Amino acid sequence: MKTIGVLTSGGDAPGMNAAVRAVVRTAIYNGLKVMGVKQGYNGLISGNIEEMNLSSVADIIHRGGTILRTARCEEFKTEEGRKKALTVLKVFGIEGLVVIGGDGSFQGAKKLSELGIPTIGIPGTIDNDLGYTDYTIGFDTAVNTVLDAISKIRDTSTSHGRAVIVEVMGRHCGDIALYSGLAGGAESVIVPEEGFNIDDVCKRLIQGRNRGKLHSIIILAEGVGKAYELGQEIQEKTGIETRVTVLGHIQRGGSPTAFDRILASKMGAKAVELLLEGKSARVIGVKGNELFDMDIDEALSLEKDFDKGMYNLTKILSI
Incomplete structure (x- = not known):
């Protein structure tokens, strides 16, 4: 193998740049030529590809987002689209591909491997929704972004004696809500994996008010309920002024944490090693820090296991 490619696909995640950097530099260290594919599978079909060198990935380890950019690509889901991508790979002499993204990106990598292109997947998604690995690149940074927001929201909600619903990302996986809720001392954590009772949420708020608490934080994973309707119902039932803060895409941006930079760097290097070993249709994960x-x-x-013990702990510690 003389030339490999690297692309980022799906939603961007802090740490993707660190992974790209590790792929490029590990490949060059081992005498390989590296081609950067821009805009994910779209770029693979259109030929938006350029050679990368050591300088291409200088000063990016601390940057959020992805310098290769990313995009959704419906055309790649078709057989004709994948044939176009295969032709482009051959034109550029790319003999192996590293794909950084989530489950949809991995499905694309799988299809390419079936067409004879060795592929290695690196998990890059803030949702941490891949069942085979403990952590995905970007998750830790997203949780810390939410945690920082909770701290600021708590300051102002204390001043006004309010309850605040903080809506976070995670339509099908509640890990961001769960981890940030526990770390942020939330009164209630509402996630898609567990049902919730509005009366139980209200009871906790009233108990907190009765013991002199000046603020209350409720973490809500997007898609579980309508935040503003939930806030109105809580206010009507408790008499506590309730506001809503939707964090949105702020959770995807920002400088990656040390954890995400290190994880991404190790995974990027590992991906190149696997290609050099002749492996294909493999994904990299981490279990027990290995x-x-x-x-x-x-x-x-593999289905994602929800940490019920951690969820129960959020309830115990918020009495």
Whole structure:
């Protein structure tokens, strides 16, 4: 193998740049040529590709987002679109590909491997919704972004004696809500994996007010309920002024934490090593702080385990 490619696909995540940097520099260290594919699978179909060198990835380890940019690509889901991508890969002499993204990105990598292109997947998504790995790149940074917001919201809600619903990302996976809720001392954490009772939420707020608490924080994962309607109902039932803060895409941006930079760097280097070993259709994960690789089909078949113990702990510690 003489030339490999690297692309980022799906939603951007802090730490993707650190992973790209590690792929490029590890490849060059091992005598490989590296081609950067821009705008994900769109760029693979359109030929938006350029060679990368050591300077291409200088001064990016601390930057959020992805210098390769990213995009959704419906055309790649078609057989014709994938044939176009395969032709482009051959034109540029790309013999192996590193794909950084989530489950949709991995599905694309799987399809390319079936067409004879060795592919290695690196998990990059803030949702932490891949069942085969403890952590995905970007999750830790997103949680810390939410935690910083909670601290600021608590200051102003204390001043006014308010309750605040903080809506965070995680339509199908509640890990951002769960981790930030526990770390931020939230009164209630509402996630898609567990049902919630509005009366129980209100009871906790009233109990807190009765013991002299001046603020209350409720963490709500997007998609579980309508935040503004929930806030109105809480205010009507408790008499506590309730506001809503939707954090939105702020959770995807920002400088990655040390944890995400290190994880991304290790995974990026590991991906190149796997390609050099002749492996394909593999994804990289981390369990117990140890990196491993596994078959992409097996990885995609594993369901995400929700940490019920941590969820119960948020209830115990918020009495």
